[in-house]
Amino acid sequence: MSRINTISRLLAGTALFKGLSEAELLACAASFREVSFAKGEMLFARGDAGFSLYLIADGRVRLAIVSSTGRELSFRHATAGDILGEIAALDGGPRTADAIALTPVTAYSLERNALRRLLSTNPSILTAMVVYLCQKLRDTSEQLETIALHALETRLARFLLIALGNRQPLPGKRIPLELKFSQEELAKLLGASRPKVNTALGVLESAGAIHRTLDQLYCDPAKLSQIAEAGDV
Helix, strand or coil: CHHHHHHHHHHHCCCCCCCHHHHHHHHHHHCEEEEECCCCEEECCCCCEEEEEEEEEECCCEEECCCCCCEEEEEEEEEECCCCCCCHHCCCEEEECEEEEECCEEEEEEEEEHHHHHHHHHHHHHHHHHHHHHHHHHHHHHHHHHHCCCCHHHHHHHHHHHCCCCCCCCCCCEECCCCCHHHHHHHHHHCCCCCHHHHHHHHHHHCCCCCCCCCCCEHHHHHHHHHHCCCCC
């Protein structure tokens, strides 16, 4: 598959570009260029000028903010098919978060001027951009509410349900889930310390919602849903 076809396929799965025709997707894909980052390398830092957005092709990127006291809060992991850096690329303002490669990353970047040209010639992208940014604002508000108002066990149960997606277990079985990142990273995503996350995992395990092995969690979606909805164990 050619580079442009690969980018077009990835774009078709994004909220921003999925409404475009195949010809429009290919035209958009031609404006992207390939970039790569080593594990631990920073794609951009909070406060940097925003000259481009990124479409992740392979790998995992942590988006995080660091407080003045050095405490880090990861609020999102970007993986294949995700777009990041779009806010600064749109308004030309500074980056709002750090983006760090947790694994080797292959991505495609779109410069701000190229993005503006696409928006001016494809009104459907502009409409999709508004919807996309509104959804991100809703997601952020919900995430802040979850961290502020709900117990860690509830936040963890909700996180695991999202990670499971629409997968359903066979009768009498749990669903295996490989998080593909460390418990330390999970703690950052949940806004908690690693020991507290380990304790919360133990609470979920005692409730029968999960079973832990060295490299996987085996999840019971029904019990996780009960904990997530009740807000208590």
